[in-house]
Amino acid sequence: MTAPATILAAAASLACALACAPRTSPSAEPAGAGAPATPTAPGAARVAPAPPPTATEPGTAASRARPAASPAAGAPLTVKWVPRREGSTELELVARVEFRMRFDQPVAITVRTPPGVRLLSGPERWDARAPEDFAPVEAAYTFAIDGSPTGDIVLAADLSGPGFGVHGKDAFAVGVPRGKRSEAKAPAPEGPSIRVNGQDLGPTHEMKPAK
Amino acid sequence: MALASLQRTHGCAALVLAALAACGSSSSKPSDSGAGTYVGGGGGGGGGIGSGVGGLLLGPCGGVPTAGVCKDAATLTFCSVPNDFGKPTVRTVSCTGGEKCLVQGGKAACVLQAGTCRSGMSRCDGNTLQGCTNAAWTNAGTCQNGCQVSPIGAFCAAVPAAQTETLSGALTIESLQPNADRSDWATAPTRVPGRGFLVAAGFPDPAPPAGQKANFLFTDISYTDDAQATAGKYSVKVRRAADRTAKDVLAFFAVRDDGAGGISFALLNPGFGGATGQDPGASKTNAAVWSWALAVNDAGGGNVLIPLGTTAASAGSAGAAFMFDWLSTGHKHAESFYAGKRGLPLAAWFEPGTSWSCGACMFAEPVVAFGQRFDTQIVYPGDPNDAEQWAISVVDHELGHWVMQSFGTSPNEGGTHYIGIPTFPGQAWSEGWATFFSSDVRVDPFYTDKQGGTMFWVDLGNRAYPARSGGWTRPKPGDGLLQNMDENEVSAELWALSQGGAQNIPVFQGLASAHMNTPPYKRGYTRHSWDVTGPGQFANVQDSGEPAPMLADFFDAVICGGTKAAAIDAVAQPAQFYPYPSSAPLCP
Numbered sequence: 001m002t003a004p005a006t007i008l009a010a011a012a013s014l015a016c017a018l019a020c021a022p023r024t025s026p027s028a029e030p031a032g033a034g035a036p037a038t039p040t041a042p043g044a045a046r047v048a049p050a051p052p053p054t055a056t057e058p059g060t061a062a063s064r065a066r067p068a069a070s071p072a073a074g075a076p077l078t079v080k081w082v083p084r085r086e087g088s089t090e091l092e093l094v095a096r097v098e099f100r101m102r103f104d105q106p107v108a109i110t111v112r113t114p115p116g117v118r119l120l121s122g123p124e125r126w127d128a129r130a131p132e133d134f135a136p137v138e139a140a141y142t143f144a145i146d147g148s149p150t151g152d153i154v155l156a157a158d159l160s161g162p163g164f165g166v167h168g169k170d171a172f173a174v175g176v177p178r179g180k181r182s183e184a185k186a187p188a189p190e191g192p193s194i195r196v197n198g199q200d201l202g203p204t205h206e207m208k209p210a211k
Numbered sequence: 212m213a214l215a216s217l218q219r220t221h222g223c224a225a226l227v228l229a230a231l232a233a234c235g236s237s238s239s240k241p242s243d244s245g246a247g248t249y250v251g252g253g254g255g256g257g258g259g260i261g262s263g264v265g266g267l268l269l270g271p272c273g274g275v276p277t278a279g280v281c282k283d284a285a286t287l288t289f290c291s292v293p294n295d296f297g298k299p300t301v302r303t304v305s306c307t308g309g310e311k312c313l314v315q316g317g318k319a320a321c322v323l324q325a326g327t328c329r330s331g332m333s334r335c336d337g338n339t340l341q342g343c344t345n346a347a348w349t350n351a352g353t354c355q356n357g358c359q360v361s362p363i364g365a366f367c368a369a370v371p372a373a374q375t376e377t378l379s380g381a382l383t384i385e386s387l388q389p390n391a392d393r394s395d396w397a398t399a400p401t402r403v404p405g406r407g408f409l410v411a412a413g414f415p416d417p418a419p420p421a422g423q424k425a426n427f428l429f430t431d432i433s434y435t436d437d438a439q440a441t442a443g444k445y446s447v448k449v450r451r452a453a454d455r456t457a458k459d460v461l462a463f464f465a466v467r468d469d470g471a472g473g474i475s476f477a478l479l480n481p482g483f484g485g486a487t488g489q490d491p492g493a494s495k496t497n498a499a500v501w502s503w504a505l506a507v508n509d510a511g512g513g514n515v516l517i518p519l520g521t522t523a524a525s526a527g528s529a530g531a532a533f534m535f536d537w538l539s540t541g542h543k544h545a546e547s548f549y550a551g552k553r554g555l556p557l558a559a560w561f562e563p564g565t566s567w568s569c570g571a572c573m574f575a576e577p578v579v580a581f582g583q584r585f586d587t588q589i590v591y592p593g594d595p596n597d598a599e600q601w602a603i604s605v606v607d608h609e610l611g612h613w614v615m616q617s618f619g620t621s622p623n624e625g626g627t628h629y630i631g632i633p634t635f636p637g638q639a640w641s642e643g644w645a646t647f648f649s650s651d652v653r654v655d656p657f658y659t660d661k662q663g664g665t666m667f668w669v670d671l672g673n674r675a676y677p678a679r680s681g682g683w684t685r686p687k688p689g690d691g692l693l694q695n696m697d698e699n700e701v702s703a704e705l706w707a708l709s710q711g712g713a714q715n716i717p718v719f720q721g722l723a724s725a726h727m728n729t730p731p732y733k734r735g736y737t738r739h740s741w742d743v744t745g746p747g748q749f750a751n752v753q754d755s756g757e758p759a760p761m762l763a764d765f766f767d768a769v770i771c772g773g774t775k776a777a778a779i780d781a782v783a784q785p786a787q788f789y790p791y792p793s794s795a796p797l798c799p
Contacts, residue, residue, distance in 0.1 A: 074570060075665040076630050100746050101631045105677040134745055157665075158394070163675030163683075167394035168665035191504035192415070194427045194462060196364035197333045197342055197351070199581060202480065202499020204462055205528040208518060209511035210383050 076101035079168040099130035114151030118144040149174040271299040279319035281312035292623040293574035309346035331582020333365040362468035369428035375448040380513020404443025407539025409464040412449040462504035465535035476557040485564030491590040527563025530600025541610040548719035554617035558585035563593040573612035611648030619722040622759035627743040633695035636761040643701020686789040692763040707782040726768035730758035733797035771798035
């Protein structure tokens with residue numbers, strides 16, 4: 001980890017120590033205005049103040065801009081783990097919820113840990129409310145890594161009603177290097193390429209007798 | 212080689228020995244200087260769609276019209292407006308082979324001239340197989356056992372009919388459906404019949420010409436059935452058992468013929484190898500037709516399966532088959548309403564691991580693949596985390612855009628849009644139609660998708676979002692006919708008008724009516740473009756001045772076509788919501 005990153009992580013850790021709880025960003029909504037994030041877990045902390053600039057990783061956390069249009073913009077909301085610090089025994093992640101729809105009901109956020117990972121700080125369950133300006137809502141988490149985890153740390157968001165439902169999920173694979181956390185391989189063709197009149201139509205794929 | 216040609220197509224690398232590649236158009240960013248400035252009068256250009264309206268904004272394509280112009284006899288340029296999350300882009304296409312750029316019916320296109328051909332084409336002239344060299348038909352040989360045309364190429368039957376036997380069976384695909392609470396795709400596969408696949412049986416040429424790879428010699432081709440009672444079933448002639456070897460193959464292709472020797476639609480693999488944010492109009496030089504095969508001797512009694520497998524990769528293969536099944540079903544559904552008229556040739560693209568800058572989108576950009584010029588394209592994303600190959604709502608939503616492009620008129624308003632947030636009338640009409648079509652094909656009001664790791668669903672029959680401002684945003688009577696609308700409100704009104712598919716004929720007839728296809732449209736809406744800075748945040752809004760149809764024009768068309776005004780009132784609810792004046796439709 002580079003020195004600047006260490007400083008950022010330390011600052012993030014300090015911010016977390018102060019209030020590892022959901023927050024809206026870039027700034028918490030004024031009291032009584034809109035619907036600030038309200039953790040519901042017993043003992044969970046209050047809405048955190050806006051993080052100091054040094055507590056955010058440029059380009060990942062608490063962007064001051066609204067969510068950029070992207071192919072995923074069609075989803076009413078998305079959830080994402082943003083890594084802050086990855087050590088051999090401790091892990092700091094930020095749960096980020098990005099809204100693209102004005103829900104008037106809270107979205108249930110849950111965090112599930114696999115065997116080998118313990119939640120040290122941050123609420124297991126809380127309610128996220130969409131800010132008027134669609135700014136991302138975040139919550140900071142610290143996990144202890146006790147052994148060799150056998151699964152992912154799962155962040156989920158749920159809201160459903162009679163005519164609509166949304167279920168967002170992101171999984172953080174502990175100990176897996178970035179860039180190797182998702183499988184994106186094209187199927188390996190297993191059959192022959194078929195040529196017609198000198199024109200190669202491409203390789204064929206697997207099939208088998210139906211049983 | 213009879214069919215070989217050396218050719219360079221604009222936007223493609225040199226193509227040697229047949230048109231293996233799909234050659235997209237080149238793109239250029241519109242002139243920044245043009246955006247937001249005015250030109251006096253016209254502005255539609257040579258595509259035959261110049262409206263004559265003064266004071267037009269040049270728009271995001273710098274004045275290049277969506278109908279296109281012929282820059283010269285062999286060069287087409289046009290403003291491409293992909294649906295969904297695409298951005299308007301100026302595209303330039305070089306006509307190939309015997310094509311010339313012509314303006315027909317107000318639209319510029321590369322048109323194949325009589326007596327000429329395109330590299331990669333083949334045909335039968337009696338028992339003579341012909342290929343295309345330098346834009347001219349040339350004889351490739353005389354067929355001893357008969358010549359047969361097919362969408363994957365004309366061919367000489369490999370063996371006499373007497374040396375074949377019939378293999379009959381059914382094609383089945385393993386698919387994933389939404390789970391019980393629609394919170395993700397189910398983990399256990401569901402088997403479904405594979406409808407509308409091309410079935411081919413054959414074997415590689417045992418004695419290919421020196422220095423050349425072996426062509427496949429086909430004994431027969433056919434299609435899997437798409438009728439409900441016989442879905443997935445097929446019969447095809449294979450070489451008789453006494454002559455068959457381990458190299459005899461039974462193959463299924465994601466391609467359908469147009470009844471005239473060409474391809475009506477196909478699902479193709481662009482061969483990018485897992486690119487993210489790919490330009491949908493980019494050249495696809497490693498294109499392949501999605502296909503599945505096994506040895507005839509391993510096919511048992513003919514009942515065969517495209518398995519889900521245990522990896523994202525194998526799920527992509529089964530998913531591609533599942534997508535084609537619903538493309539095929541939707542395509543047949545659409546054409547059933549327009550007897551005798553065929554939709555525009557369609558190239559649909561899907562590759563596991565490859566995503567597109569427009570998300571999933573349909574766009575009317577011509578492309579050449581396997582000797583065929585497709586007028587329209589759809590790209591489907593292949594993010595393994597979302598596995599949208601199982602999202603048949605999306606498969607047929609994009610096909611809904613193709614339906615509008617083929618049988619109606621697109622308002623040509625694309626770009627980022629959000630659930631529950633009203634957008635411009637043209638985009639609301641286009642997206643609303645596409646979602647309605649998807650539900651109509653599936654006879655299901657639920658629209659289910661997964662994007663960015665988030666599964667979500669909407670029930671068109673139950674207008675209820677858990678959203679602010681009263682939930683589902685309905686139109687307001689005081690905001691006029693040209694007000695911005697939630698695309699799903701348009702879908703819900705169409706779904707209600709069709710009575711869940713039971714009365715959908717007037718809906719499809721309305722789309723294809725002269726009223727909806729003859730500019731200027733009577734309600735006077737014109738195509739807009741804009742930037743989106745966030746949900747409901749529009750910037751740099753520009754009015755192109757090009758006439759564009761929208762929901763009120765459609766209601767006019769439906770009433771003028773004979774539907775009672777009360778039926779429209781029942782879905783628009785003008786006193787409370789959309790103020791459509793059903794007692795005063797604007798009929799021709």
